[in-house]
Amino acid sequence: MHVDHIQTHRNKKRKSIKKVMANKTCVYFFPVYAAGHLIAMIEFAKRLSTFGNSFFIHFLLILPDNPNHGSPLCSSYLQSLQAQNTAFQFHPLPFVEPPTSFNGTIEFLSLRTRSYMPHVKEQLLASPSPITALVLDVFASDAIDVANELNIPSYIYYTSNATSYALMSHFSCQKEENNPKDNLKVEAICVPGLVPIPLTCIEYLFSNRKSTFDKWFMHYGRRSNEAKAVILNSNNYLEKTAVEALVKGTPLAPDTKISGIYPIGPVISSDKNNSQEHECLKWLDRQPMKSVVFLCFGSTGAFDVSQSRQIASALEQSGHRFLWAIRTPSNEFLGFPTDGNLGELLPGGFIERTKERGLVWPSLVPQTDILSHEAIGGFITHCGWNSCLESLWFGVPMVPWPLHFEQHLNAFQLVNEMHVAIALELDRKEGFVSAKELERAIKCLMDEGSDEGRSVRKRAQEIKLACRKAVEVGGMSYIHLQNLATELGRQGVVHRLST
Numbered sequence: 001m002h003v004d005h006i007q008t009h010r011n012k013k014r015k016s017i018k019k020v021m022a023n024k025t026c027v028y029f030f031p032v033y034a035a036g037h038l039i040a041m042i043e044f045a046k047r048l049s050t051f052g053n054s055f056f057i058h059f060l061l062i063l064p065d066n067p068n069h070g071s072p073l074c075s076s077y078l079q080s081l082q083a084q085n086t087a088f089q090f091h092p093l094p095f096v097e098p099p100t101s102f103n104g105t106i107e108f109l110s111l112r113t114r115s116y117m118p119h120v121k122e123q124l125l126a127s128p129s130p131i132t133a134l135v136l137d138v139f140a141s142d143a144i145d146v147a148n149e150l151n152i153p154s155y156i157y158y159t160s161n162a163t164s165y166a167l168m169s170h171f172s173c174q175k176e177e178n179n180p181k182d183n184l185k186v187e188a189i190c191v192p193g194l195v196p197i198p199l200t201c202i203e204y205l206f207s208n209r210k211s212t213f214d215k216w217f218m219h220y221g222r223r224s225n226e227a228k229a230v231i232l233n234s235n236n237y238l239e240k241t242a243v244e245a246l247v248k249g250t251p252l253a254p255d256t257k258i259s260g261i262y263p264i265g266p267v268i269s270s271d272k273n274n275s276q277e278h279e280c281l282k283w284l285d286r287q288p289m290k291s292v293v294f295l296c297f298g299s300t301g302a303f304d305v306s307q308s309r310q311i312a313s314a315l316e317q318s319g320h321r322f323l324w325a326i327r328t329p330s331n332e333f334l335g336f337p338t339d340g341n342l343g344e345l346l347p348g349g350f351i352e353r354t355k356e357r358g359l360v361w362p363s364l365v366p367q368t369d370i371l372s373h374e375a376i377g378g379f380i381t382h383c384g385w386n387s388c389l390e391s392l393w394f395g396v397p398m399v400p401w402p403l404h405f406e407q408h409l410n411a412f413q414l415v416n417e418m419h420v421a422i423a424l425e426l427d428r429k430e431g432f433v434s435a436k437e438l439e440r441a442i443k444c445l446m447d448e449g450s451d452e453g454r455s456v457r458k459r460a461q462e463i464k465l466a467c468r469k470a471v472e473v474g475g476m477s478y479i480h481l482q483n484l485a486t487e488l489g490r491q492g493v494v495h496r497l498s499t
């Protein structure tokens with residue numbers, strides 16, 4: 001959605017809304033413009049808005065500084081949202097020149113978000129109705145300062161899982177000398193209330209290999225401790241230990257202001273987006289039930305030639321049907337992968353040799369629609385939390401292939417806590433997986449006679465049912481969401497227009 005679209009849309013709505021505005025308040029959302037964050041937050045807002053209509057929902061948006069830096073998934077999602085005619089209002093913030101001095105991607109994005117704070121304040125002050133809450137992505141939590149200044153309660157909508165939030169919050173209150181980065185010699189990290197977490201799962205967060213992520217991870221942990229409450233896209237069936245510990249407050253900083261934890265998940269994007277006509281789905285219609293292994297690595301995941309060829313070889317040797325979304329990595333700073341250059345990425349003759357049982361799709365795919373298709377029997381995923389939830393929602397067992405951030409931790413949970421995934425051995429330093437190892441994991445997941453496969457398939461079905469029950473009327477996530485909606489609607493008028 002372009003700025004013009006958003007603004008026209010907003011102007012049309014303003015008129016009709018004016019009439020009923022008198023008794024309503026507003027909840028403002030401030031997401032991060034990335035597929036795993038923006039879409040997840042809007043989907044959460046949709047669900048929240050089904051609980052009565054005592055408030056209007058507004059979104060503050062920092063649009064990408066350059067069209068190549070914005071996830072294509074975000075723009076197509078925003079466009080499809082227009083057709084759904086939600087009552088949400090979007091406010092793209094006026095452009096601010098991006099920072100020129102920074103160390104790595106996360107620092108760039110963090111500094112850029114901070115530079116928008118004057119505009120955030122301006123927008124909130126211009127609100128057409130009193131504001132009862134500001135709901136922030138954790139990576140936009142510097143806006144808590146603005147919320148405090150205007151006496152607006154702030155909430156964090158955390159787009160990943162409860163365990164990684166517990167870690168973030170716990171480490172944020174550690175003194176510099178206890179920086180987990182310095183503990184890299186121990187084998188497991190012990191956080192009060194959590195099961196011990198192997199260091200290999202989190203060293204990516206705390207090693208200096210990837211610029212300053214650890215510094216910002218701790219910074220946002222500290223900021224989120226200043227919020228009134230944290231909303232988690234999880235529940236205490238998926239992550240019993242972490243959710244229960246967080247509800248008790250065990251891993252939180254002693255001086256935290258957080259007084260509520262709302263595990264309301266899973267929230268997934270379930271819109272069909274007219275993708276029924278998509279070639280991948282038509283192809284799946286022709287495949288037997290649960291016969292296809294699906295490979296997709298999130299909004300930013302893409303492999304070089306050498307790794308892509310190992311994947312191709314594993315797929316060929318495994319003998320199983322497959323659907324592989326493949327793209328070419330971008331060399332540009334903040335650039336997104338481009339359509340897969342199949343001639344370069346695949347070994348000669350691969351497509352011809354596998355055409356009876358495989359489809360290679362050189363672009364983004366309608367992931368949730370694919371996962372919901374009955375022909376899908378397994379998912380090889382980079383373990384972005386949304387991808388994990390989508391797979392679980394449709395009862396699809398996984399092979400985790402984590403790439404960045406907290407994805408190694410998510411992979412650990414899928415295998416060791418939820419028992420819905422077959423472990424894959426990867427060289428974490430290089431992120432490399434050999435053809436032999438991938439072939440083994442695919443066979444383990446997909447072979448009918450595989451005991452491990454049978455076990456993860458059964459668990460995936462159990463989790464699917466439990467997740468659906470959790471969000472149904474009366475389910476545990478439903479009740480948390482209902483309580484949150486009541487709190488937001490009841491909060492009283494905490495901020496009045498300045499004029």
Ligand SMILES: O=c1ccn([C@@H]2O[C@H](COP(=O)(O)OP(=O)(O)O[C@H]3O[C@H](CO)[C@@H](O)[C@H](O)[C@H]3O)[C@@H](O)[C@H]2O)c(=O)[nH]1
Pocket residue numbers: 034035036037039073159160269296297298299300325363364365366367368383384385386387388390404405406407
């Ligand atoms: O071809 C594709 C690829 C992805 N998706 C969708 O894009 C979203 C991707 O989200 P996610 O699986 O969470 O991956 P990332 O985009 O990599 O997510 C970022 O944000 C997540 C939530 O905070 C973190 O868990 C991840 O580590 C971080 O990389 C999902 O809804 C997918 O269905 C598509 O629809 N088509």
